Amino acid sequence: MNLHFANIFEAMSDAIPESSCMVQGTRSVSWREFDDAASRLAAALFAAGVRPNDKVGVYLYNCPEWMVTFYATLKIRAVPVTINYRYIDQELGYLLDDCEASAVVYHSGFAERMEKVASTRRDRLRLLIQVDDGSGYSAVESHITYDSILRDFPRREREQRDPTDSVLIYTGGTTGLPKGVALQVGMTAGGMLMGPLAERALGLDRPPGLQFIDFALELHRRGEKRVACPVAPLMHAAGLTLGAIPALCTGGTIVFLPRPSFEPATLATSIGTHGITTMVIVGDAMARPLIHHLEEARAQGIHYDFSSLRVIVTSGVALTTDAQRGLFEFMPDVTILDQAGSTEGGLGHRRLTKSNYLLNPGFTTFPGVRVLRPDDTDVEPGTGERGLLACPTVAAGYYRDAKKTAEVFREIDGKKYVLAGDWATMEHDGTVVLIGRGSSVINTGGEKVFAEEVEGIVCTIPGVVDCLVVGTPDERFGQTVTAVVSVRDKGLTGEDIAAGVRQQLAGYKIPRRIVFVPEVPRSPTGKPDRAQAVRLAKEQLSGNQSASSQSRPQDLQSETRAGIRGARGSAA
Structure with missing residues (x-):
């Protein structure tokens, strides 16, 4: 059996057909049902003219149908394409054009948008499949429903596949417009499953040379099946590659939360209810709301069962020391696997425990990772010399973007x-x-300020929920360090935040302007939306305060005296 996800899933469905592989709410999907649904969906795609290397968009919230679409597409050697479910008309149209999609599977709540976007792309979009999400939207007449496919189409026979088949994962746009990163299935499976990272994410130690199917059967025999909860959206590479796929490739179970929005109470309850062993989150963006809920629950005498949880995987957004402390307070026996990298290439990970996290260890790198000077020579280890991170990659590049690929x-x-x-x-x-x-990086008066460094300090200040730091225009210094902050403590002032930063960073890094908002702008995957943060800051600093941003009418903007005093100073 070559390393192809469809081949591995088929082998699992043959070996443990009645075992549960996916759960959402009260719904449970067995391996037999998973393979049956994927085989019928594959038949429908093929009947519509979808062929090897054609693109199939997955425009769904986290749910069993997401993985069925992924599996069905790979069964016929077509290319599954991840789509951000928060995209609206223009963004969705851009992505479908960019990837040259032949079919899209989408949730019914997106029906009106999907029909509008598809109406000008009939020549290429061969099939639009609607999955009922309970939103009450009726099926678009020209589209086919997922349920009718499972009812009316026969199973498609299995076929030979090639490890050079691919998956197209679109980046979150932190480096410009979203770009499709083409990953070969075989190389991705090999790097993901044969290396230690995915197994550490599941808290497993697979003996060398033992096939996945044999390992899965051994885990079932010992009653040690892994249960993974990708809280992060599957369109986010970490949710898919560090949560869903490793669990399935070891015969485990994926637990999807019942609703698309992140509900800390539901997650906390689900861990004990389903015996979740691994959960995948997006750094502080999910950790902080969870910790806040657990603190409130404890104050009310509510306690959750986290005894099954072994590993918390975090990626996409920094997990600050303050958030690590909070997680270990409620889950002292877990290991936090802090994964660093991007869709394009991985850096490595930090393995944090309650006993070592305060040492703030660096990232253990994957083989071949380098830190380079401008002349492409390596920086000297241990000197503190800064350089550009260079990560080995198996990606072919950006789909249909030769210029950005070359850069x-x-x-x-x-x-x-x-x-x-x-x-x-x-x-x-x-x-x-x-x-x-x-x-x-913010250039303020010739000084370079790394936004992430300041954000990490601001987020440790008691009462702060989230923060993004951006540069806003300044006549004297070019840019001014500006913090866009959401808070839990409504009494917190800009002076408090500046004072907190002053205790740990040089004066020129202290935010001179502090803008309070109800929610810090982030993408669905938790990545910072700095462009929107700049817009919010400019609106409020110019006095044009939008209704959606008025969380604190007093002190909505704060160009603090403490910040001004320290902005050009040295470290406090």
């Missing part, structure tokens, strides 16, 4: 690397410490 994917010393603009230092032991992304 980001480079061959250095005969090997292929991705340089996404992340700055880092390398320690004596070879671990890497991330500093920030070049695109988020």
